[in-house]
Amino acid sequence: MKHLSFLAAIGLSTCGLTTVLTTRLQVETKLASMEHAWVDAAIHGDRATLDQLLADSFVETMPNSARRTKAEVLVAPTLPPDSAQTLRELKVRIxxxxxxxxxxxxxxxxxxxxTTSYAFTDLYVRRGDTWPAASSAATRANSA
Incomplete structure (x- = not known):
C-alpha cells in the first residue's frame, strides 16, 4: 500500500511539473512573439499594437540615455520606410x-x-493573462 501511495505521489508530482514547464514554455513563447510584434509595430507605425504591448507606466531608456514614456513612444515619428530590424539572441527569463x-x-x-546593433533588456509584468512591457533599456552593442 505504501508503495502505491509513493507511486501515486510521484505521478502527481510529474504531472504538476509538466504543467508548470508547459505553462513556462508558453509564456516564454508568448513574450518572444510580443518582442517581434513590437519591432513590426515600430517599423510600420502601428500605434494600436504599441498601445496594447506597452504598460501605461512604460518607460524606455534609449542608447543615448534619453528616456521616453509610453505617450512619447506613441507619438514618435515612424521609422524610415526602408529601415529594417532583426532580433537575435532572445533570452526570456521568468x-x-x-x-x-x-x-x-x-x-x-x-x-x-x-547596420547598428543594440543590446536590450525589456521588463514585463503580468497583469491577469497579459504581459505588458513595463520598461525597456538599450545600449549600443559592441561590433566585434
Missing part, C-alpha cells in the same frame, strides 16, 4: 509575475546603410 527579455536588435536605417 520570475513569477515579472519577466525579462534580453537580446540584440540589429537596426538598418535604410538600404545600403551600415
Amino acid at each position: 520570475f513569477g509575475n515579472i519577466a525579462m527579455v534580453s537580446g540584440v536588435n540589429h537596426y538598418t536605417p535604410a538600404a545600403g546603410i551600415k
Whole structure:
C-alpha cells in the first residue's frame, strides 16, 4: 500500500511539473512573439499594437540615455520606410509575475546603410493573462 501511495505521489508530482514547464514554455513563447510584434509595430507605425504591448507606466531608456514614456513612444515619428530590424539572441527569463527579455536588435536605417546593433533588456509584468512591457533599456552593442 505504501508503495502505491509513493507511486501515486510521484505521478502527481510529474504531472504538476509538466504543467508548470508547459505553462513556462508558453509564456516564454508568448513574450518572444510580443518582442517581434513590437519591432513590426515600430517599423510600420502601428500605434494600436504599441498601445496594447506597452504598460501605461512604460518607460524606455534609449542608447543615448534619453528616456521616453509610453505617450512619447506613441507619438514618435515612424521609422524610415526602408529601415529594417532583426532580433537575435532572445533570452526570456521568468520570475513569477515579472519577466525579462534580453537580446540584440540589429537596426538598418535604410538600404545600403551600415547596420547598428543594440543590446536590450525589456521588463514585463503580468497583469491577469497579459504581459505588458513595463520598461525597456538599450545600449549600443559592441561590433566585434
